[in-house]
Amino acid sequence: MSESSHGSWIDLHREAMRSARPAGPDFLEPLRAAAHARFRERGFPTLRQERWRFTDVSAVAETAWRRAAEGEGETALPLEDLHADPAAYRLVFVNGRFSASRSRLPGAETSFSVQRLSALNDGVLEPAARRMAETAGRTEEPFALINSALAEEGVVITIPDHMAVLVPLEILHYVDGDGIALHPRVVMIVGEQSEALLIESYAGKNGQRYFTNPAADVVVGRGSKLDHYLLQRESASAYHLSYTRATLGREARYRRFALDMGGRLVRHDLEVELDGEGAEASLSGLYMPAGRQHIDHHTTLRHLQPHTFSRQLYKGVLQDKAHSVFNGRIYVAREAQRTDAIQHNRNLLLSDDALADSQPQLEIFADDVRCTHGGTVGQLDQEGLFYLRSRGIGADLARQIMVHAFAGEITGGIGLAPVRELAEAVVNERLGREE
Amino acid sequence: MVELRDTDDLMDKVVLALREVYDPEIPVNIYDLGLIYEIAVTELGRVDITMTLTSPMCPVAETLPGEVRNRLEEIAEVREAVVAVTWEPPWDESMMTEEARLELGLF
Numbered sequence: 001m002s003e004s005s006h007g008s009w010i011d012l013h014r015e016a017m018r019s020a021r022p023a024g025p026d027f028l029e030p031l032r033a034a035a036h037a038r039f040r041e042r043g044f045p046t047l048r049q050e051r052w053r054f055t056d057v058s059a060v061a062e063t064a065w066r067r068a069a070e071g072e073g074e075t076a077l078p079l080e081d082l083h084a085d086p087a088a089y090r091l092v093f094v095n096g097r098f099s100a101s102r103s104r105l106p107g108a109e110t111s112f113s114v115q116r117l118s119a120l121n122d123g124v125l126e127p128a129a130r131r132m133a134e135t136a137g138r139t140e141e142p143f144a145l146i147n148s149a150l151a152e153e154g155v156v157i158t159i160p161d162h163m164a165v166l167v168p169l170e171i172l173h174y175v176d177g178d179g180i181a182l183h184p185r186v187v188m189i190v191g192e193q194s195e196a197l198l199i200e201s202y203a204g205k206n207g208q209r210y211f212t213n214p215a216a217d218v219v220v221g222r223g224s225k226l227d228h229y230l231l232q233r234e235s236a237s238a239y240h241l242s243y244t245r246a247t248l249g250r251e252a253r254y255r256r257f258a259l260d261m262g263g264r265l266v267r268h269d270l271e272v273e274l275d276g277e278g279a280e281a282s283l284s285g286l287y288m289p290a291g292r293q294h295i296d297h298h299t300t301l302r303h304l305q306p307h308t309f310s311r312q313l314y315k316g317v318l319q320d321k322a323h324s325v326f327n328g329r330i331y332v333a334r335e336a337q338r339t340d341a342i343q344h345n346r347n348l349l350l351s352d353d354a355l356a357d358s359q360p361q362l363e364i365f366a367d368d369v370r371c372t373h374g375g376t377v378g379q380l381d382q383e384g385l386f387y388l389r390s391r392g393i394g395a396d397l398a399r400q401i402m403v404h405a406f407a408g409e410i411t412g413g414i415g416l417a418p419v420r421e422l423a424e425a426v427v428n429e430r431l432g433r434e435e
Numbered sequence: 436m437v438e439l440r441d442t443d444d445l446m447d448k449v450v451l452a453l454r455e456v457y458d459p460e461i462p463v464n465i466y467d468l469g470l471i472y473e474i475a476v477t478e479l480g481r482v483d484i485t486m487t488l489t490s491p492m493c494p495v496a497e498t499l500p501g502e503v504r505n506r507l508e509e510i511a512e513v514r515e516a517v518v519a520v521t522w523e524p525p526w527d528e529s530m531m532t533e534e535a536r537l538e539l540g541l542f
Contacts, residue, residue, distance in 0.1 A: 085529070086527055086529055087469075087524050087526075087527040087529050087530045088524065089523075089524060104523060104524055105523075106523065107521045107522075107523045109485050109519040109520075109521045110472075110473060110485055110521075111473070111475055111483060112473070160475065162445075162446065162475060162476045162477060162478075163473065163474065163475040163476075164446065164473065164474045164475075165472070165473050166469075166471055166472055166473065166474070167472045167473075167524060167530075193444075193446070417529070417533055418529055
C-alpha cells in the first residue's frame with residue numbers, strides 16, 4: 001500500500017462531513033479532527049505489523065467506500081426476524097441512519113437515558129463525551145481511530161446509580177447497499193450498584209459488500225453488573241472491524257458474549273480494564289466461519305488492581321477454507337496482586353483447508369497471581385463419531401451432535417434465554433447448511 | 436434478573452418483596468413473571484418501580500400497582516415507593532424467568 005493511498009477515502013469522508021451541516025453536538029468535531037490526525041500518522045495496518053500479521057485489511061483500505069445516501073435502504077425488509085429479544089427496548093438503524101418506525105424506545109416513565117449521538121446536546125452527556133475523548137486520545141487501534149474520526153451516529157446510554165434495568169437494550173444495525181461504510185458508536189455508562197443488559201446486533205442483506213466499523217465504550221461502575229451481547233450476522237461479503245473498550249470499577253462485573261456468523265473479514269479488538277479491586281470480566285465467543293470467511297478476535301485484559309478476575313473462553317468451528325485468529329493478551333500490573341486470569345481458545349476444524357491461529361500473550365508484573373492459558377486446534381474425535389455411528393446414527397447427524405456438544409459449552413452459558421435460543425438456532429442453521 | 440448480593444442491600448429486599456406479590460390469576464409472582472421493568476432505589480429510602488401488566492384489560496390493572504407500593508412500603512428502610520405503569524415494551528411470555536415458564540407448563 002503506498003503512502004499516498006493511506007486513508008484517502010477517509011480524507012474524503014472527513015471533507016464531506018465538515019461541509020455538511022453540523023452532525024451532532026459540538027464536542028464531536030474536535031474529537032473527530034484529533035482522531036483523524038492520529039490515524040493519518042499511522043495509516044492502515046499492514047501484515048508487517050505484529051498485531052495484524054494474520055489479518056489483511058488491504059481490501060478495506062483500497063475500497064472507495066461511500067456514505068449511504070439519504071433514505072437509502074428505507075425499503076429494507078421488516079427486520080423483526082433479526083431481533084435477538086422480542087421483548088427488548090430497541091434502536092434500529094438502517095445503513096447507519098436511525099429508523100424510528102422500527103425502534104421501540106423506553107417511555108417517559110423511565111429514569112435511565114437512551115439517546116442518539118446525533119441528537120445529544122452538549123452538557124447533558126458530559127460523562128459520555130469525556131469517555132469518548134479519552135478513548136480517542138489513547139487508543140492505538142487503527143479502526144477505533146477511524147470510528148472516532150467518522151462517527152456520525154450512535155447510541156449513548158446512561159444508567160444511574162442503584163438501578164436495575166431488567167428489560168434488555170438492543171441496538172440493531174442493518175445494511176442494505178453496496179459499497180457503504182458505517183461507523184456507529186455505542187457509549188454505555190452504568191453507574192454504581194446498578195444492572196443492565198446490552199445487545200449489539202449487526203446484520204446486512206446477503207451478497208452486499210459493505211464495511212461496518214463499530215466502536216463501543218463501556219463503563220461499569222462500582223458494584224454494577226453489565227451483560228453485553230454481540231451478535232454479528234453480516235453479509236458473507238461484508239467487512240466488519242470493531243473496537244470495544246470496557247472499564248470496570250471496584251467489584252463490577254462485566255459479562256460478554258460474541259457470536260460471529262457472517263462477514264468476509266471480521267476483526268474484533270476488545271480491551272477490558274479491570275480498574276477496581278474485585279472486578280470480574282467473563283468473556284466468551286463462538287465463531288463458525290465457512291467458505292473463505294476470516295474471523296479474528298484480539299482481546300486485551302488489563303488487570304490494574306488487586307483481586308481482579310477474568311475468564312475467557314472462545315471457541316471456533318471452521319469449515320471449508322475458513323481462517324480464524326485468536327490473540328489473547330493478559331497484562332497484570334505490579335499492583336494487581338492476587339489476579340486470577342484464565343484464557344482458553346479451542347478450535348474445531350471440519351475441513352483440511354481450514355486454518356486456526358491461536359496466540360496467548362501474558363505480561364505479568366505482579367508476583368502473586370494465577371494466570372493460565374490454553375489453545376487447541378483439532379478435528380472431530382473419531383472415537384466419538386464411531387461410538388455414535390455404532391449406535392445407528394448416520395454420519396451427518398453424528399457430526400452434528402459432536403459439533404453441538406462442542407458449541408454447547410458456549411451457547412449453554414448465555415444468561416439471557418432469547419439470545420441463547422437464537423445462538424442455538426444459528427448454530428443449527430450453519431450445521432444444516434453444509435449437508 | 437437481579438442477582439441477590441447481600442441481605443443488607445435495599446435492592447435485594449425490594450426484589451424479595453416483589454416476589455411476594457401475585458397477579459391473582461397466575462400462580463407466579465410478578466417479579467418472575469417479568470412484569471417489573473426497572474427498579475431504582477436511593478440511599479434515602481425511595482424506591483421507584485416501572486412495571487407493566489399482562490394486558491391493558493388486566494382485571495387488576497387498578498389495584499396491582501397499589502398493592503406493589505404497599506408491599507414495598509412495609510420494608511423498614513423504605514420511606515416512599517413510587518410505582519409507574521408502562522406499556523412499552525408490551526409484556527410477553529418471553530419475559531418470564533425460565534422457572535416461571537416451567538411452573539406454568541409453557542415448555
